[in-house]
Amino acid sequence: MNETQCRIGTSRVSRCHTAGASCNVFSGGCHCSRPCPCPTCPPCPTCPPCPPATYAMLSFIKRNINGAALSGAVFTLTNTLSGWQSSASSDAGGRLLFNYLQPGSYTLQESIAPDGYVFDPTIHTVTVDGSGAVLVDGVPAGSFAPVNTPVTPMPVSDPPVIGAVTAGDTTVSGTGVPGSTVNVIFADGEQASAPVQPDGTWVVAVPPGSMLNPGDTVTAYQDTPGHTISQPTVTVVNNVDDGRVLTGTVSPIAFAEWTYGPDFLAQHAATAELRSPGNCAVVASTSITPVGTTGTGTFTFKNVPSGNYILYLYRPGYLPRTLAVTATAGSGVTVVTPPDGNIFTLKGGDLVIDSNNIINAFDQSAMVADQGVAYGEPGYTPNADLNADGIVNDLDYDILISNYGARSSQYPGQAGCDMNPPPVFATEVSLQRFRRLV
Ligand SMILES: [Ca+2]
Numbered sequence: 149m150n151e152t153q154c155r156i157g158t159s160r161v162s163r164c165h166t167a168g169a170s171c172n173v174f175s176g177g178c179h180c181s182r183p184c185p186c187p188t189c190p191p192c193p194t195c196p197p198c199p200p201a202t203y204a205m206l207s208f209i210k211r212n213i214n215g216a217a218l219s220g221a222v223f224t225l226t227n228t229l230s231g232w233q234s235s236a237s238s239d240a241g242g243r244l245l246f247n248y249l250q251p252g253s254y255t256l257q258e259s260i261a262p263d264g265y266v267f268d269p270t271i272h273t274v275t276v277d278g279s280g281a282v283l284v285d286g287v288p289a290g291s292f293a294p295v296n297t298p299v300t301p302m303p304v305s306d307p308p309v310i311g312a313v314t315a316g317d318t319t320v321s322g323t324g325v326p327g328s329t330v331n332v333i334f335a336d337g338e339q340a341s342a343p344v345q346p347d348g349t350w351v352v353a354v355p356p357g358s359m360l361n362p363g364d365t366v367t368a369y370q371d372t373p374g375h376t377i378s379q380p381t382v383t384v385v386n387n388v389d390d391g392r393v394l395t396g397t398v399s400p401i402a403f404a405e406w407t408y409g410p411d412f413l414a415q416h417a418a419t420a421e422l423r424s425p426g427n428c429a430v431v432a433s434t435s436i437t438p439v440g441t442t443g444t445g446t447f448t449f450k451n452v453p454s455g456n457y458i459l460y461l462y463r464p465g466y467l468p469r470t471l472a473v474t475a476t477a478g479s480g481v482t483v484v485t486p487p488d489g490n491i492f493t494l495k496g497g498d499l500v501i502d503s504n505n506i507i508n509a510f511d512q513s514a515m516v517a518d519q520g521v522a523y524g525e526p527g528y529t530p531n532a533d534l535n536a537d538g539i540v541n542d543l544d545y546d547i548l549i550s551n552y553g554a555r556s557s558q559y560p561g562q563a564g565c566d567m568n569p570p571p572v573f574a575t576e577v578s579l580q581r582f583r584r585l586v
Pocket residue numbers: 497498499502503504505506507508510511
């Protein structure tokens with residue numbers, strides 16, 4: 149270039165070759181220029197001192213529509229001539245700072261909106277003049293206060309409606325908003341989903357391997373387009389009985405009256421079980437507490453899934469009883485009446501000394517040994533107190549004698565499926581008592 153470069157404080161002087169060219173002067177990092185009266189350039193020390201730096205600063209605070217400062221907003225400043233760019237992020241106080249700006253024209257635009265706020269695409273014009281003054285959109289930068297509006301939350305889907313669910317059902321159905329998707333979660337954690345049809349109905353199939361059992365919970369969510377997922381709807385399997393209820397009162401467990409309390413009741417409780425005839429697996433079980441302060445002597449199975457079962461009734465000190473049961477949707481539950489006709493009657497007298505499912509001389513001997521021992525006294529044997537009146541006496545002995553020789557019978561056709569409790573062998577104490585008798 150046709151220019152002369154010189155440095156203040158030095159004697160270096162170069163020549164300009166063209167009238168009107170510039171004489172560039174560098175001083176302390178500053179740079180200035182002045183016309184150079186070529187062909188003879190004046191010595192550098194005659195150059196005027198450099199003017200102050202004109203670096204400018206743009207600072208503003210990002211707020212929401214309520215005036216609260218917002219952090220995390222990112223703005224990008226772009227020099228419209230050179231393309232130079234710089235980005236800044238608002239701090240905890242909402243402040244953004246662009247420093248060391250050269251005079252020129254810029255654009256300023258939000259590039260990332262604060263979390264939870266709508267992105268503002270407005271392109272602002274920034275001007276920095278030679279004196280360092282900064283204008284944004286034509287007004288002093290000090291009054292520049294861009295705001296964000298909060299993101300409007302999506303409406304929440306309505307929870308779906310689940311129709312009545314009955315144990316053994318192979319589908320779960322209900323109603324919802326057409327076009328939505330309903331997701332159903334079963335008690336075992338398996339899931340299935342289905343669209344809501346134009347008529348507002350939905351149906352999901354129970355996943356293979358999952359089974360709807362009485363008391364299970366079924367949970368469903370609805371996802372409507374343009375909405376967030378609904379709150380759950382929860383229903384309990386078999387809230388509709390469908391007539392499949394099996395109930396009964398076990399005798400003679402229910403005839404006693406006493407005030408000994410819950411421990412005594414528990415000692416004389418019976419159990420009713422529904423078992424699968426195929427493998428004897430327990431399908432449902434319930435305790436039968438004798439009539440008293442809390443007991444009723446009755447048992448109830450609601451919503452029995454359709455199928456065949458063994459009803460197994462037992463109580464310590466009594467012979468167990470097995471009965472054939474069939475549950476049919478719409479037809480209820482039927483129990484095959486045994487030959488003796490006493491469908492829920494248990495025979496007392498098979499005492500704990502052997503519990504071998506036969507009422508015989510061993511039980512009689514044990515009963516005799518326990519005579520006179522009352523509840524609360526050492527050696528009281530609940531299983532010998534057959535009438536549950538709190539003392540082993542003649543009344544219990546009479547029950548045993550009335551059933552003497554009886555034995556429990558197996559449910560027909562349950563080969564290899566021993567429903568009877570295993571024998572309980574005599575304890576040392578009971579053996580001693582027995583030996584005294586013989
Ligand atoms: Ca026995």
